[in-house]
Amino acid sequence: MTTMRTLVRDGARRTGRAAAARARALRSRWRGWSRRRKSLVVALTALAVVLVPVGSAALALRLQYVGDPSPEARSRGRDALWLGHAWVDGRKSDADLADLVERLAGTGVRDLYVHTGPLEHDGSLPPAVHPRARWFTEAAHRALPGVRVQSWLGDEVKPERDALDLEDAATRDRVTASARQVLDLGFDGVHFDMEPIRPGSAGWLALLDQVRPVTAGRGAKLSVAAPQIDPLP
The missing domain is CATH 3.20.20.80 (Glycosidases)
Structure with missing residues (x-):
């Protein structure tokens, strides 16, 4: 049991160190970018935040009209x-x-x-x-x-x-x-x-x-x- 706990703890530490290393690498890369490149990345990220939900909603709406109509899709005479x-x-x-x-x-x-x-x-x-x-x-x-x-x-x-x-x-x-x-x-x-x-x-x-x-x-x-x-x- 002790050995298993040690393995889990060591694995978590390695994962944390790896994540921290990736974060430092990303920060270092970000600092090295020009202001123009940073602005472009921010703009593209903001655009994606808007387009992804809108696109998903449009796709969901389009799929409602694909295939055979459901039994509920009928006129009520009004x-x-x-x-x-x-x-x-x-x-x-x-x-x-x-x-x-x-x-x-x-x-x-x-x-x-x-x-x-x-x-x-x-x-x-x-x-x-x-x-x-x-x-x-x-x-x-x-x-x-x-x-x-x-x-x-x-x-x-x-x-x-x-x-x-x-x-x-x-x-x-x-x-x-x-x-x-x-x-x-x-x-x-x-x-x-x-x-x-x-x-x-x-x-x-x-x-x-x-x-x-x-x-x-x-x-x-x-x-x-x-x-x-x-x-x-």
Whole structure:
């Protein structure tokens, strides 16, 4: 037993002396390097500290999409699709709609958010910016029964931008009229994407209170774009 303890103790001492010798050699080599070389090593080390976890996370995310989908990877019938302005300004045709219907088959998409604006800075919505809106709502309702077609309206907001002033009552009245306008065109809801909205904006909250009775009275939806809150950035 004593011999075994001695061997372990001697081995530990040799390991410690070897590690100390390597540390001294590294310090000596470091002192001999130029300032430029030291700066390069520090920069590369810092870059590696950032890239390794980011790269690992990216690789892990990529691997989630490799192989056969898991049983949990299925639609719950509450998915949505965002569609650009081309669907209401005349650039899309019946053939494009037929292709869209084919693509949506079996996907579980329940809502289509169609960019119908943008709003003017005074809150109005010129009919000239969406001349084919009624064509799209009627055609989509026929081809996609059960799918809600919602009007996506937005603009930049004061004071960060020289644009929509939600603190102005007349502007809010015109935005409300724009909401009625798109509902008259056959949309099933109004979706506002105003940005940037300051927390606790009185004008923004007043607008929502003003538009809600309009959508509720038509049996339509009222929704807003809001920042996504993630557990990690």
